[in-house]
Amino acid sequence: MASITATSFSIASFNPTKTLVPGCRISNPSSVFISFKGRTFAPITLQGRAPRFLTCAAKAETVEKVCDIVKKQLALPDTSVVTGESMFSALGADSLDTVEIVMGLEEEFGISVEEESAQSINTVQDAADMIDKLLQTKIA
Structure with a gap:
């Protein structure tokens, strides 16, 4: 059994043809397809989240x-x-x-x-x- 652990990430500009991580392809902002050693896994559906904008960051x-x-x-x-x-x-x-x-x-x-x-x-x-x-x- 394989598992994938990841931290959160954000996409500043979305380009559906660009591969962000080897073996990871983002088809749209709500799902991720992962392939590993030639095997493609079922898409992972991402939860929608309202964008957060910080007006200023602390020192x-x-x-x-x-x-x-x-x-x-x-x-x-x-x-x-x-x-x-x-x-x-x-x-x-x-x-x-x-x-x-x-x-x-x-x-x-x-x-x-x-x-x-x-x-x-x-x-x-x-x-x-x-x-x-x-x-x-x-x-x-």
Whole structure:
């Protein structure tokens, strides 16, 4: 039995004749055909998703600080990899842990996060983007 593990990817411009990955052909934005050693497998149907546009990305220093705070709050070992794409739930955080992370972020950055904003944070990148936005409005 074979399995394929992949992370998410996005297509900035779609060209149906271009092969993005050897053995992988995208026939349209909603399905992928995979062939391996001459054998073609059934198409994989991709779930539709509304495009996400980021108006600004957080500074690398902010993301790094958030990663450190998340690791500290969740008592993760030094060998744990936490990146901007890391989801709090995937790191083992429950709702109380998320509240404690937000409190740690507020203390570290000298900001105040509204409850509505805190509930929309799912990833380290979400938190870093929110922090940079709050810091910009604080300066203005």
